[in-house]
Amino acid sequence: MSKQEIWFVVNPFSGRKKNHQAIVDLIEARLDKKKYQARVIPTKAAGHATELAYEASEKKVPYIVAMGGDGTVNEIAKALIGSKTALGIMPMGSGNGLARELGIPMKPKEVIEKLNTASVQQIDTCYVNDIPFFCTAGVGFDAHCADVFSKLKGRGLLNYVRVGLQEFWAYKPLKCSFGGNNYEAFSITFGNARQFGNNAFITPIASITDGFIDCTLLNPMPLWEVPFVITKLFNKTIHESSYAEVYRSTQFKLKGSEKLLIHYDGEPLRLDTDELKISIREKSLRVMI
Numbered sequence: 001m002s003k004q005e006i007w008f009v010v011n012p013f014s015g016r017k018k019n020h021q022a023i024v025d026l027i028e029a030r031l032d033k034k035k036y037q038a039r040v041i042p043t044k045a046a047g048h049a050t051e052l053a054y055e056a057s058e059k060k061v062p063y064i065v066a067m068g069g070d071g072t073v074n075e076i077a078k079a080l081i082g083s084k085t086a087l088g089i090m091p092m093g094s095g096n097g098l099a100r101e102l103g104i105p106m107k108p109k110e111v112i113e114k115l116n117t118a119s120v121q122q123i124d125t126c127y128v129n130d131i132p133f134f135c136t137a138g139v140g141f142d143a144h145c146a147d148v149f150s151k152l153k154g155r156g157l158l159n160y161v162r163v164g165l166q167e168f169w170a171y172k173p174l175k176c177s178f179g180g181n182n183y184e185a186f187s188i189t190f191g192n193a194r195q196f197g198n199n200a201f202i203t204p205i206a207s208i209t210d211g212f213i214d215c216t217l218l219n220p221m222p223l224w225e226v227p228f229v230i231t232k233l234f235n236k237t238i239h240e241s242s243y244a245e246v247y248r249s250t251q252f253k254l255k256g257s258e259k260l261l262i263h264y265d266g267e268p269l270r271l272d273t274d275e276l277k278i279s280i281r282e283k284s285l286r287v288m289i
């Protein structure tokens with residue numbers, strides 16, 4: 001059997017205090033050399049991973065592994081939509097949403113073992129306007145926190161929780177019209193996958209292969225209810241909360257009262273429009289599992 005090319009695209013700045021070189025050494029030592037011919041490529045700047053993924057796809061490289069956090073995964077995955085090149089993930093970030101959703105282990109040694117016997121599956125891709133996302137995207141409190149979080153030096157779940165608690169006090173609900181109703185919503189999240197990352201299941205009954213987008217709208221809640229809602233977020237029952245409204249469709253539209261701040265796979269972005277269209281392209285991304 002001829003060897004198959006596999007590229008490891010490494011974001012050297014991903015993760016907190018991660019030893020990227022030690023993981024590269026582990027890949028060289030443990031990746032099945034009879035099966036794969038590996039190439040390790042560090043990114044030079046934001047956006048470089050997307051260029052490399054387009055190049056891999058054009059050159060018909062069968063596999064490209066994103067070695068980084070959800071930002072790097074998103075950069076690579078968006079270039080592979082509709083391509084024959086399959087995405088692998090070596091999780092290095094703090095959320096690792098898509099990796100967790102696909103059952104990819106968090107320990108590098110176990111990831112390499114899994115890559116050695118990997119099969120390829122096709123998953124759906126969602127879009128917020130024309131921006132692809134693979135786990136979740138949304139507006140409201142989560143987008144606001146993603147924006148605050150992106151300006152911090154510290155990463156990790158603890159910092160997310162800190163930002164969330166700090167921002168809750170001053171947060172003003174999002175005025176918007178959605179599904180024919182006017183809302184002042186705490187947050188509205190669209191899920192291709194079930195979780196934000198960190199095993200926080202915001203759309204817990206979503207499936208990444210069903211051709212549908214799940215939506216969880218959270219209505220404003222008093223502070224004393226927050227611990228109960230957070231518990232539901234982590235034990236996959238937020239859809240049963242009395243503050244939640246859940247919807248499933250192949251398309252959603254939303255109109256805000258000003259230019260919208262969104263997050264897509266945890267990356268914040270201020271749009272130039274007050275309108276959102278969420279859509280889906282079924283089974284459009286090949287992933288290694």
Ligand SMILES: Nc1ncnc2c1ncn2[C@@H]1O[C@H](COP(=O)(O)OP(=O)(O)OP(=O)(O)O)[C@@H](O)[C@H]1O
Nearest residue numbers: 014015043044045046068069070071072093094095
């Ligand atoms: N060489 C580079 N120099 C500067 N920025 C880079 C480089 N390579 C990638 N990036 C950018 O770094 C951003 C964050 O990367 P990534 O999500 O992989 O790590 P992370 O922030 O540690 O993970 P998480 O968001 O899960 O905490 C990405 O949006 C990407 O554009």
